[in-house]
Amino acid sequence: MKMSRLLAPTLREAPAEAEIASHKLLLRAGFIRKSTAGVYTYLPLGWRVIRKIEQITREEMNAAGGQEIMMPVIQPAELWQTTGRWELYGPEMFRLRDRHGRDFCLGPTHEEIITELVKGDVRSYKQLPLRLYQIQNKYRDERRPRFGLMRGREFIMMDLYSFDRSPAEARESYDRMYAAYEAIFRRCGLVFRAVEADAGAIGGSGGTHEFMALTDAGEAEVVFCPDCAYAANTEKAECAPPPALGAPSPSAPPPSLLATPGARTIEEVAALLALPPARLLKTLIYKGDGQYLAVVVRGDRTANEVKINNLLGPFLDLRLAEEDEVTALLACAPGSVGPVGLPAGARLAVDSEAAVPLPFVCGANQPDAHWRDVTPGRDFPLTLTADLRLAQAGEPCPRCGAPLRGARGIEVGQVFNLGQKYSEALAARFLNEAGKSLPFYMGCYGIGVSRTMAAVAEQYGDGDGIVWPLAIAPYHCVLIPANVKDEAVMTAAAALQAELEKAGVETVLDDRAERVGVKFKDADLIGFPLRLVISAQTLAQKTAELKLRRTGAIEFIPLTETVARIRLIMEGN
Ligand SMILES: [Zn+2]
Numbered sequence: 001m002k003m004s005r006l007l008a009p010t011l012r013e014a015p016a017e018a019e020i021a022s023h024k025l026l027l028r029a030g031f032i033r034k035s036t037a038g039v040y041t042y043l044p045l046g047w048r049v050i051r052k053i054e055q056i057t058r059e060e061m062n063a064a065g066g067q068e069i070m071m072p073v074i075q076p077a078e079l080w081q082t083t084g085r086w087e088l089y090g091p092e093m094f095r096l097r098d099r100h101g102r103d104f105c106l107g108p109t110h111e112e113i114i115t116e117l118v119k120g121d122v123r124s125y126k127q128l129p130l131r132l133y134q135i136q137n138k139y140r141d142e143r144r145p146r147f148g149l150m151r152g153r154e155f156i157m158m159d160l161y162s163f164d165r166s167p168a169e170a171r172e173s174y175d176r177m178y179a180a181y182e183a184i185f186r187r188c189g190l191v192f193r194a195v196e197a198d199a200g201a202i203g204g205s206g207g208t209h210e211f212m213a214l215t216d217a218g219e220a221e222v223v224f225c226p227d228c229a230y231a232a233n234t235e236k237a238e239c240a241p242p243p244a245l246g247a248p249s250p251s252a253p254p255p256s257l258l259a260t261p262g263a264r265t266i267e268e269v270a271a272l273l274a275l276p277p278a279r280l281l282k283t284l285i286y287k288g289d290g291q292y293l294a295v296v297v298r299g300d301r302t303a304n305e306v307k308i309n310n311l312l313g314p315f316l317d318l319r320l321a322e323e324d325e326v327t328a329l330l331a332c333a334p335g336s337v338g339p340v341g342l343p344a345g346a347r348l349a350v351d352s353e354a355a356v357p358l359p360f361v362c363g364a365n366q367p368d369a370h371w372r373d374v375t376p377g378r379d380f381p382l383t384l385t386a387d388l389r390l391a392q393a394g395e396p397c398p399r400c401g402a403p404l405r406g407a408r409g410i411e412v413g414q415v416f417n418l419g420q421k422y423s424e425a426l427a428a429r430f431l432n433e434a435g436k437s438l439p440f441y442m443g444c445y446g447i448g449v450s451r452t453m454a455a456v457a458e459q460y461g462d463g464d465g466i467v468w469p470l471a472i473a474p475y476h477c478v479l480i481p482a483n484v485k486d487e488a489v490m491t492a493a494a495a496l497q498a499e500l501e502k503a504g505v506e507t508v509l510d511d512r513a514e515r516v517g518v519k520f521k522d523a524d525l526i527g528f529p530l531r532l533v534i535s536a537q538t539l540a541q542k543t544a545e546l547k548l549r550r551t552g553a554i555e556f557i558p559l560t561e562t563v564a565r566i567r568l569i570m571e572g573n
Helices: 021-028 044-063 075-082 111-121 167-187 266-273 305-312 323-330 421-425 449-460 487-502 516-526 536-540 558-573
Strands: 030-037 039-042 074-076 093-095 103-106 132-138 154-164 190-197 208-212 218-225 231-233 258-260 281-288 289-298 346-351 361-362 371-372 404-418 429-431 437-439 443-446 477-481 507-509 530-534 543-548 554-558
Touching: 021 030, 039 044, 039 371, 044 132, 044 154, 044 266, 044 449, 074 075, 075 103, 075 111, 075 421, 103 111, 111 132, 111 154, 111 421, 111 443, 154 167, 154 449, 167 190, 167 208, 167 404, 167 443, 190 218, 190 404, 208 218, 281 305, 281 361, 289 305, 289 323, 305 346, 361 558, 404 421, 404 449, 421 443, 443 449, 477 487, 477 516, 487 507, 487 530, 487 536, 487 558, 516 530, 530 536, 530 558, 536 543, 543 558, 554 558
Parallel strands: 190 231, 289 346, 477 507, 477 530
Antiparallel strands: 030 039, 074 103, 093 103, 132 154, 154 443, 190 208, 208 404, 218 231, 218 404, 258 371, 281 289, 361 371, 404 443, 429 437, 530 543, 543 554
16 A cells, blocks of 8 residues: 555544543544544545454354354334333334334344344254344434544444353353454553443343453543452442441431522532541432432432442433422422432432441532431331442452452443343243253343554554554554655665565555654554564665564664564564
8 A cells, every 4th residue: 555545534633522642642643533422434544443343253253153144224113022122122223104104223233133133044052042243233212422432423334143052151152242242352462351230221141340440531431359369349349238226316306597699509509518538428409201200319429320220220310300390399400409309209228338327418408508417217217228439449349348340441332241131131041851841041242343453552652642452453564655756765665665564464554755753653643563664774675674563663673674673673563
């Protein structure tokens, strides 16, 4: 490939819309371009990376017994209505109607389609295990598409579905996929960790793990134990219950009203009263299914919407109530809300740490005032108490008690042991060895292919551009002639490129009539792992200059040995 022919429109500055490093770099290096919110075109360099991640994924899925298929993007509503997910998916699902008035969606996932397919064509345990996968665009109408390929509305996924005849064999499929995922992400060069997770809208009974690419730009928080293998998404991580404290003291003073002018946040109230935030109660008003729900957690904790949904729901589209909704419900702003004397229409759920018989300070449901000496159970009802908060670093590990550590990550893959949820709903059955008809035991497994590219760019970005791992770099090598007007240099460069290509080293010849400094900047920005320079000086010594993008190390290699040296670097990688 010649650089003059390659559509790689690099930019000196990142567009203002880009918030995180990977988004900025992929735009600046000319890998992607935005079409509309959350929807992108992959330019030649970006598409080459995607194809390489796909290929690694294919190799590992095939080695784990997968067979590749291609299912439709357009899916009929009836199948989704049968499993109840037409409603459950809510506004995240892209819906459309055809000219006959029939409803469809753009597939956010394919459990329904594949279960229906297998139901029609697989009858006997002799055909199991069956592992089918595809690599395809998926669609989710995100409320806030952002961070480029991280949270898009159209994205590329690999999804595999396993069908087994028993829970033990389903577990074996799960373990093989788990191992294959580790191999895929290792080969892509990602630093990652598998964590216990919540099953969300996919559901299923048998557990699920997320594969997290660790980076501070990640939207997900994870906790992990330094002493045992426990690691979980903070949404999923179990919080240990507080120590039992018995009944409140009968002599405990009754609540009294405090003036707290202007203090609205937990921090402001805590500072005003000189109390630690743990002595305050935080009350949040949520709305879902048209109902209001008040959730109480300690002032130093964060409410966990996943746990709230799992306890009460599933709510459709659970969200924090808007300020005007809170004001209409309680005649005060969200910062003054408290659990004492809530109107009958609002349900109340209390985190177990906020349900202990100790005196707390909380909002008084009127402007500029808080209650002090409010005792949970005495001053507001504890009809619904559960673990409803996000786990935090420093809390005890739920397995061994050691203090948990925290990290942030990007979810690049998830594996689910589904049990019989979909096969039961869609009556997909097989005959076992004893001639008995049973619903299939299923698993589903997804890898965000486009998101993996972004996660690698996030982990491997530096001030100058992207430092692609060789395995998924768009090209292995850029070859820069120092002077394109020097015929001897151009002849030698063309000969070397041909030799490199023949040896399987994907090489771009930067034949543009640009200054060498501009070419070096572009080479670093695009992130070719290897950079070769040929000049009149190197030719005089019959050498080429080789620079490794990752280390910056430079060496001069005899031209006759250049290909062998590069092959050696690639094989050692
Ligand atoms: Zn532990």
